[in-house]
Amino acid sequence: MPISRRNFLKSAGVAGIVGLGQQLFPSWMPRMAFAQDDRTDRDVLVVIFQRGGMDGLNAIIPYAEGSLYYDKRPTIAIAEPNGSDSSIIDLNGFFGLHPALRPLKDIYDANALTIIHGAGSPNPSRSHFDAIEYMERGIPGDKITGTGWITRHLTSAPWQNDSPFRAVGMGTLVPASFRGTASTLALRSIADFHLAGRQDQLVGIRKTLSSLYSIQQPTDLLSNQAAGIFNTIDLLAQLSATEYIPSKDVVYPETEFGMGLRQVAQLIKAGVGLEVAAVDIGGWDTHDDQGGTDGQFAGLLDELAQGLAAFYFDLEGYMQDVTVVSMSEFGRTASENASGGTDHGRASAMFVMGGGASGGVHANWNGLSDSALDEGDLAVTTDYRDILSEILTKRVNNSALDQIFPGYTPNMPGIINSR
Amino acid sequence: MSVSRRSFLSLGSLTALGVAVQNMVSFPSTAYAAETLPERHVLNRLTWGARPQDVETIQQIGIEAYIDWQLNPETIDDPLVDAFVGSRPAMLMPYDELVRVARDNYDFVLRAALWGRIFRAAYSERQLFERMVEFWTDHLNIPIADLLVEKVIDDREVIRKHALGSFRDLLFASAQSPAMLYYLNNADSSKDHPNENYAREIMELHSLGVDGGYTEDDVVAVARAFTGWTVSDRGEFYFDAEDHDMDEKIILGHNLPAGRGIEDGLQVLDILIRHPSTARFISAKLARRFIADTPPDSIVESAAQVFTDSSGDIRAVMRPLLTSPEFMASAGQKFRRPLDAIVAMMRTLTPGLDIDNPDPIAYTLEGMGQMPYFWHPPNGYPEPAGAWINTNGILERWNAAMRFALAGDGYFEGAALNIDLVVPQAGTVGELVDAAIASVLGTEITSEDRDQLIAYVSRDANPDQPLTEDLRRTKLPGLVGVLMASPYFQWI
Numbered sequence: 001m002p003i004s005r006r007n008f009l010k011s012a013g014v015a016g017i018v019g020l021g022q023q024l025f026p027s028w029m030p031r032m033a034f035a036q037d038d039r040t041d042r043d044v045l046v047v048i049f050q051r052g053g054m055d056g057l058n059a060i061i062p063y064a065e066g067s068l069y070y071d072k073r074p075t076i077a078i079a080e081p082n083g084s085d086s087s088i089i090d091l092n093g094f095f096g097l098h099p100a101l102r103p104l105k106d107i108y109d110a111n112a113l114t115i116i117h118g119a120g121s122p123n124p125s126r127s128h129f130d131a132i133e134y135m136e137r138g139i140p141g142d143k144i145t146g147t148g149w150i151t152r153h154l155t156s157a158p159w160q161n162d163s164p165f166r167a168v169g170m171g172t173l174v175p176a177s178f179r180g181t182a183s184t185l186a187l188r189s190i191a192d193f194h195l196a197g198r199q200d201q202l203v204g205i206r207k208t209l210s211s212l213y214s215i216q217q218p219t220d221l222l223s224n225q226a227a228g229i230f231n232t233i234d235l236l237a238q239l240s241a242t243e244y245i246p247s248k249d250v251v252y253p254e255t256e257f258g259m260g261l262r263q264v265a266q267l268i269k270a271g272v273g274l275e276v277a278a279v280d281i282g283g284w285d286t287h288d289d290q291g292g293t294d295g296q297f298a299g300l301l302d303e304l305a306q307g308l309a310a311f312y313f314d315l316e317g318y319m320q321d322v323t324v325v326s327m328s329e330f331g332r333t334a335s336e337n338a339s340g341g342t343d344h345g346r347a348s349a350m351f352v353m354g355g356g357a358s359g360g361v362h363a364n365w366n367g368l369s370d371s372a373l374d375e376g377d378l379a380v381t382t383d384y385r386d387i388l389s390e391i392l393t394k395r396v397n398n399s400a401l402d403q404i405f406p407g408y409t410p411n412m413p414g415i416i417n418s419r
Numbered sequence: 420m421s422v423s424r425r426s427f428l429s430l431g432s433l434t435a436l437g438v439a440v441q442n443m444v445s446f447p448s449t450a451y452a453a454e455t456l457p458e459r460h461v462l463n464r465l466t467w468g469a470r471p472q473d474v475e476t477i478q479q480i481g482i483e484a485y486i487d488w489q490l491n492p493e494t495i496d497d498p499l500v501d502a503f504v505g506s507r508p509a510m511l512m513p514y515d516e517l518v519r520v521a522r523d524n525y526d527f528v529l530r531a532a533l534w535g536r537i538f539r540a541a542y543s544e545r546q547l548f549e550r551m552v553e554f555w556t557d558h559l560n561i562p563i564a565d566l567l568v569e570k571v572i573d574d575r576e577v578i579r580k581h582a583l584g585s586f587r588d589l590l591f592a593s594a595q596s597p598a599m600l601y602y603l604n605n606a607d608s609s610k611d612h613p614n615e616n617y618a619r620e621i622m623e624l625h626s627l628g629v630d631g632g633y634t635e636d637d638v639v640a641v642a643r644a645f646t647g648w649t650v651s652d653r654g655e656f657y658f659d660a661e662d663h664d665m666d667e668k669i670i671l672g673h674n675l676p677a678g679r680g681i682e683d684g685l686q687v688l689d690i691l692i693r694h695p696s697t698a699r700f701i702s703a704k705l706a707r708r709f710i711a712d713t714p715p716d717s718i719v720e721s722a723a724q725v726f727t728d729s730s731g732d733i734r735a736v737m738r739p740l741l742t743s744p745e746f747m748a749s750a751g752q753k754f755r756r757p758l759d760a761i762v763a764m765m766r767t768l769t770p771g772l773d774i775d776n777p778d779p780i781a782y783t784l785e786g787m788g789q790m791p792y793f794w795h796p797p798n799g800y801p802e803p804a805g806a807w808i809n810t811n812g813i814l815e816r817w818n819a820a821m822r823f824a825l826a827g828d829g830y831f832e833g834a835a836l837n838i839d840l841v842v843p844q845a846g847t848v849g850e851l852v853d854a855a856i857a858s859v860l861g862t863e864i865t866s867e868d869r870d871q872l873i874a875y876v877s878r879d880a881n882p883d884q885p886l887t888e889d890l891r892r893t894k895l896p897g898l899v900g901v902l903m904a905s906p907y908f909q910w911i
Binding site for chain 2 (some may be wrong): 124126128129164169170171172173174179184185186187188195196197198205207208209211213225226228229232233240266282287288294337338339341343344361371375
C-alpha cells in the first residue's frame with residue numbers, strides 16, 4: 001500500500017477553524033495587518049507575461065530610424081511625434097511610445113518606469129511554446145529542468161515564508177515560472193474562494209476532506225495543495241469581508257489582466273506575505289490585422305497601459321517596495337507581412353516599474369539596418385535574465401543567481417536602483 | 420467567411436500558460452490506487468467514468484472483448500446521442516445554412532457545440548471513440564470563439580470522421596479544413612508573403628514534434644509549399660494557383676521540383692506522415708494520454724512500430740496500446756483533467772441525475788480552466804497532472820463534487836438528483852459507507868479513510884450504528900461529494 005499518512009491537521013495550521021472574525025492567526029502571519037508600516041527589506045515582485053510575442057517595435061518605436069522603420073511597416077507604422085493623439089509620444093528624441101501607451105507617460109516622466117528595448121532570450125526558437133517554456137524556466141534551450149525561475153528564487157532565498165500567499169499566480173492555471181516544489185496559489189477571485197455546500201455540514205466535510213488528502217506518497221503535491229486551500233479559504237474570507245476600494249479612484253480594466261492586477265494590489269496592501277505575483281496578458285500574437293494607431297495591437301497596449309497605471313497609482317505609498325517587470329517570449333518580424341500583421345521574431349521590449357526603476361530607455365541599440373537585424377528581426381542585445389538578475393539582487397535581496405539561472409553569468413546593465 | 424475572426428491567442432492570458440512541452444513535471448511512478456480491479460481500470464481509462472451498466476457489461480463479456488467492442492464504435496448503437504443531435508439541427512447543417520443561423524444566433528450555435536462536447540462524453544455509448552475525439556481535439560486544437568462555424572464543421576468533418584481511422588486522412592483533412600486554414604493563418608499566405616504559422620505548427624505540434632528534426636529553413640520551405648491553400652467564398656478549401664510559390668523547395672531533404680501547384684502541399688503532408696519522428700511523436704502522445712504522463716519507453720517504441728507498419732492506422736495503434744502490460748500496470752497514474760472529472764461525476768450520478776440546463780456545467784469547467792474548445796494556443800489543453808494541480812483548480816473540483824452531490828437539495832443550478840438511485844439502501848452506517856464507496860469509486864480504499872468516512876456519517880464513529888432515514892438524508896450527499904472530491908476519484 002503506497003499510502004502513508006502524517007499529521008495533516010498540524011500542517012494545515014488553521015484547518016479546524018471555520019468562520020470569520022474570531023480565529024487565531026497562523027504562525028507565519030505576523031498579524032492581519034491592513035497597515036502600511038508592515039515593511040520588509042525586500043520588494044514584492046510582480047511579473048507580467050505578455051503571451052504571444054509582443055511587437056516591441058510598435059510599442060516602443062525607434063522612430064528616429066526613419067525609413068528603416070517606416071518602409072518596413074507601410075500600413076502599421078505610427079506617425080512621428082507631432083503632438084497629435086495619433087502620433088508617437090516622444091521619450092528621448094529617438095524612441096517614443098505608441099499613443100495607446102499614453103497612461104504610462106506620467107510614470108515614465110517620474111523616472112518610475114524603465115524600458116529595456118532589444119530584450120529577450122538568447123535561444124532562437126520561434127515556437128511560442130518552446131520560447132515560453134525556456135523563458136519561464138529561465139534556462140533557455142534546456143528541457144530537462146522541471147522548475148521555473150521563480151520557484152528557484154523562492155527556494156534559494158535566504159529567508160523562508162509559509163504564507164500560502166508567498167507566490168500567487170492570478171488565473172486558473174499556474175505559470176511555468178512557478179513550476180516545481182514551492183507551493184503556489186493559483187487565485188482566480190478573492191471573493192469566490194470558499195468551500196461550497198450545506199452550511200451545517202461544512203465542518204464535517206472539511207475535516208473529512210483534510211484527512212482524505214493527508215497523504216504523503218505519491219501525491220504529496222496534492223496533499224500540500226489541500227493544506228494550502230484551507231489556510232487560504234480562511235484568509236481570503238477575511239479579505240473579502242470588506243469591499244476593496246482602490247486608492248485615488250483608479251479604474252482597472254475589466255479584463256482578466258486588470259482584475260488580476262487589482263487583486264495583487266489588494267494582497268499587497270493586506271500584508272499577507274506576498275513575495276511574487278504573476279499576472280498574464282495574452283493576445284500578442286498579431287499575425288494579421290495588427291492595426292496601427294487603432295486596432296487590435298493598440299487595444300492590447302491600451303489594456304496593458306491602463307492596467308499598469310491603475311496599479312501604480314492605486315499603490316502609491318507602496319510602490320517603493322514593489323517592482324513590476326514584464327516580458328514576452330519573443331518580438332516580431334521587423335517587416336509587416338501580407339496580412340497587415342507581423343510574424344514571430346526575436347527581441348521585444350521589457351518594462352520595469354516601481355521601486356527598482358531608474359527611468360529612461362535602456363537599449364544596446366544597433367539599429368534596423370539589414371546587417372544589424374537577426375534574420376530580419378530585431379536582435380536580442382539584452383538577455384532578459386540580466387534584468388531579472390539585477391532586480392533579484394538589488395530589490396529582492398536574493399543573490400543566489402547561480403541557482404536561479406544555473407549556467408548563466410549575468411551581465412547586469414546597472415539600470416535598477418538599489419533599495 | 421468566418422463569423423468573427425481574430426488572430427489566435429487573443430484570449431491567451433490564462434490559457435497560454437506554459438506546459439506546452441510535455442513531462443516538465445515528473446511524478447512518482449507509484450500510483451495512487453489501492454486495489455483497482457483490472458475491469459475497473461479499463462473502464463476508468465477507456466470511458467469517461469464507469470456507470471453501473473458499464474461495470475455489468477465488462478464483467479459479462481470480459482476485458483478483451485470490451486476493448487474490441489469499443490474500438491469499433493460504428494457497431495455500437497448510440498440512441499441518446501442520436502436524439503441529441505437530431506434535436507439540434509445546427510450540428511448537421513451545411514456551411515451556408517450554419518453561417519446564417521450563427522449570424523442570427525451565435526449563442527445558440529455555441530451552446531449546441533459546447534454542450535454537445537460534454538453531452539457526448541457523458542452519454543455516448545461510444546465511450547472510447549469520444550475519448551479519441553478529445554485527444555484529436557487537443558492535438559489539432561482550434562479555439563471556437565472566433566471560428567464558431569468553421570470549428571463546428573471541423574469537429575464533424577475532420578476530428579469525428581477520422582478519430583479512429585487513418586492518421587493520414589486526418590492530417591490531410593485538417594490541412595484543408597477552413598477552421599485550421601484561418602486559425603493558423605495559411606488562408607492568407609501567398610507567394611509574395613508566405614505566413615509561417617501553419618508550417619511551423621504542423622511540424623511542431625501535428626506531426627514531427629518540436630525535436631523531430633526540422634530546421635528553420637524547413638519551416639520557410641513548408642510555408643512556401645502551402646502558399647495558395649486557402650478558403651473559398653463558399654467556406655470550402657480552395658487552391659489559389661495565383662498565390663502559390665512555384666519555385667523549387669527543399670523540405671526535410673526532399674526535393675520539390677519547380678513548376679508545381681497543389682502537389683507541393685500534398686507531398687509535404689506525405690513526407691510528414693511517413694517520417695519516423697511522426698510515428699514516435701503521435702505514439703508517445705497517445706501513451707501519455709492513455710497510460711501515464713511519463714509512459715515507459717517500451718510501449719512508445721512498440722506503438723510507434725505499429726504506427727509505421729500500419730501506415731498510421733489509429734485503431735491498429737490503439738489496440739496493442741490498450742491491451743499492453745504497461746497499460747494494465749498503470750492504474751492510478753493519470754490525473755483526471757477538469758472535463759474528465761466533471762463528466763465522471765455526471766456518469767457516477769447517472770442513475771439519479773437529470774440535467775435541465777447545461778450552462779452551469781460549462782461555467783464550472785470555465786472556472787476549472789478547461790472550457791471545451793476554449794484553449795487558444797494550438798497545442799491543446801495540457802496533459803500532465805502538474806498543469807492542473809493548483810489551489811484554485813482543486814478547490815473548484817471539490818466544490819463541483821459537493822454541488823453535484825447536493826443537486827437534490829438545489830445546490831447545482833439546472834441539475835436535479837435523486838441520490839437514492841445512486842447509492843442503494845443500507846441498514847447501518849458502515850453499510851452505507853461501503854455502498855457509497857462501491858458506487859462512486861468501485862475500488863477499495865484504505866481502512867483509515869473508511870474510518871474517516873464513517874466518522875463523518877456517525878457522530879460516534881460507529882459503523883454498526885443503525886442508519887435512520889433522517890441520518891441518510893443528512894449525510895449521504897456529503898458522503899458522495901467527499902468521495903467524488905477525494906484523491907481516489909482524481910487519480911485513475
